Amino acid sequence: MKLFYTMAITIATLTALSTQAVTPSLKIIQGNKETTSRAQHNIVATTEPGNRAFINGKEVKVYSTGAFADDITLNEGNNIITIATQNDSETTSQEVTVNYSAPKATNAPNTTQPIPSARPITPALNIKTLPGAYLQYGNGDDRLGGTKMGFIDDDIALKAVSETDNLYLVQLSRNKVAYIPKSLTTQTFERANTDNSGSWSIAQSGNTDRISITLPSRHPYHSWTQLDPTTICIDIFGVTNNSNWITQRGDLKMIKHIEWQQVDCDILRAVIKLKDEYSWGYSIGYEGNNLVINVKHRPSLHLKDLTIGLDAGHGGKYPGAIGASGLKESFVNLDIVLRIKQLLEKKGAKVILSRDSDVDISMSDRKKIFVDSNVDLMMSVHNNAGGSPINEMGTSTYYKSIANRDLAQCVLSRMLDLNLRNFGLTGNFNFSLNAPTEYPNLLLEALFMSSLPEEEMLANPKFRQRIAEQAVKGIEDYLKLVKQSTKR
Numbered sequence: 001m002k003l004f005y006t007m008a009i010t011i012a013t014l015t016a017l018s019t020q021a022v023t024p025s026l027k028i029i030q031g032n033k034e035t036t037s038r039a040q041h042n043i044v045a046t047t048e049p050g051n052r053a054f055i056n057g058k059e060v061k062v063y064s065t066g067a068f069a070d071d072i073t074l075n076e077g078n079n080i081i082t083i084a085t086q087n088d089s090e091t092t093s094q095e096v097t098v099n100y101s102a103p104k105a106t107n108a109p110n111t112t113q114p115i116p117s118a119r120p121i122t123p124a125l126n127i128k129t130l131p132g133a134y135l136q137y138g139n140g141d142d143r144l145g146g147t148k149m150g151f152i153d154d155d156i157a158l159k160a161v162s163e164t165d166n167l168y169l170v171q172l173s174r175n176k177v178a179y180i181p182k183s184l185t186t187q188t189f190e191r192a193n194t195d196n197s198g199s200w201s202i203a204q205s206g207n208t209d210r211i212s213i214t215l216p217s218r219h220p221y222h223s224w225t226q227l228d229p230t231t232i233c234i235d236i237f238g239v240t241n242n243s244n245w246i247t248q249r250g251d252l253k254m255i256k257h258i259e260w261q262q263v264d265c266d267i268l269r270a271v272i273k274l275k276d277e278y279s280w281g282y283s284i285g286y287e288g289n290n291l292v293i294n295v296k297h298r299p300s301l302h303l304k305d306l307t308i309g310l311d312a313g314h315g316g317k318y319p320g321a322i323g324a325s326g327l328k329e330s331f332v333n334l335d336i337v338l339r340i341k342q343l344l345e346k347k348g349a350k351v352i353l354s355r356d357s358d359v360d361i362s363m364s365d366r367k368k369i370f371v372d373s374n375v376d377l378m379m380s381v382h383n384n385a386g387g388s389p390i391n392e393m394g395t396s397t398y399y400k401s402i403a404n405r406d407l408a409q410c411v412l413s414r415m416l417d418l419n420l421r422n423f424g425l426t427g428n429f430n431f432s433l434n435a436p437t438e439y440p441n442l443l444l445e446a447l448f449m450s451s452l453p454e455e456e457m458l459a460n461p462k463f464r465q466r467i468a469e470q471a472v473k474g475i476e477d478y479l480k481l482v483k484q485s486t487k488r
């Protein structure tokens with residue numbers, strides 16, 4: 001009885017509500033600020049999808065996400081901007097007052113960050129690396145951190161000669177220095193000395209060609225790949241050559257030949273020429289004091305034989321970019337990744353994910369998942385932010401090592417088949433998940449969360465499916481490219 005009474009009241013209330021006019025919502029997302037020094041001013045706002053919207057009396061497009069925007073040219077001084085939303089019966093409007101004052105030519109904003117100067121440490125401090133350590137060229141600190149030279153093994157003794165708040169400047173050799181985050185080092189009694197190199201050996205080992213260089217102690221190193229012909233170079237710092245030969249066995253699959261070069265009195269370089277035009281990655285690390293480089297053989301080029309790593313950017317308490325309608329980048333990234341996974345698995349590939357739910361994972365843990373799973377190839381999926389909210393901004397791919405340029409190009413070309421704007425192919429990209437040398441990798445920034453037309457596309461599951469399909473085609477194109485490439 002009592003239950004019946006409550007239900008009757010609820011139905012009565014609902015009936016009353018449905019006959020009442022509902023006011024259209026209006027939420028200003030961007031552009032509600034008091035002052036600006038830019039004449040072009042973007043207003044971004046949301047309402048219920050299906051409503052109409054007006055900015056300064058001009059009707060603007062309301063996307064299916066409910067977002068709308070316009071670009072207003074401001075006059076010097078106060079500008080009153082009227083924003084209105086309208087449904088069948090009601091209008092909501094709001095005024096925003098923005099004061100525009102043009103920047104004076106003489107005091108143009110200085111966008112370069114002052115570089116913190118390093119303070120000398122006397123006497124020099126003996127430190128050694130901890131797991132996850134990496135060297136960087138400079139002490140700059142933008143959103144991607146200082147430019148990384150590369151990861152190095154733990155337990156390597158280094159001499160810190162100066163410091164900033166977060167970094168040591170270490171003397172790698174007589175003429176070379178690098179920065180290292182203090183948090184990735186510990187103090188030690190060991191001293192970083194110049195050593196003579198011992199014997200070198202090369203042999204096939206499992207699915208790699210394995211080079212082992214005997215050293216009296218662990219030394220820092222820096223590696224990179226060159227093209228035409230594809231060559232892996234490794235500088236070993238604080239080492240003078242005392243090796244009188246390199247035995248090269250005939251059964252190597254990826255390495256064509258190797259030679260050492262003494263490029264400075266205390267820098268020994270290993271120059272590793274590959275048989276294949278395309279490298280499948282290499283690992284460098286110490287086994288005891290032996291520096292071991294494992295150069296991966298070309299795998300079978302069928303997806304059914306490959307292990308593909310997929311990384312969905314952000315997650316958990318880090319949503320990444322948030323679109324005007326509240327769409328989270330972390331959600332879109334994961335959804336696209338899960339679709340790619342399904343497509344790849346249908347073709348028989350084994351897929352390793354860095355995350356399969358809305359959780360936060362550190363960059364080093366993501367990298368560890370892929371390295372430990374011995375993936376053959378890795379793609380990180382993000383969506384961009386910035387630029388105009390009114391226009392389409394475009395799709396883009398990114399790589400760090402030149403060895404991964406063609407992979408990034410293959411995926412970009414397939415994304416462009418969706419008639420998206422080309423935001424470009426970016427190289428030398430200092431993103432943590434582009435840094436590993438162990439496997440070919442790329443970053444896909446599918447579209448811009450901050451662009452209203454692109455947010456609308458990303459909010460559509462059918463479009464996310466098309467992005468996933470194109471990403472898979474891009475990977476397949478790369479495998480075809482490798483198949484057609486020359487062996488020397």
Ligand SMILES: [Zn+2]
Nearest residue numbers: 313320382383
């Ligand atoms: Zn992102």
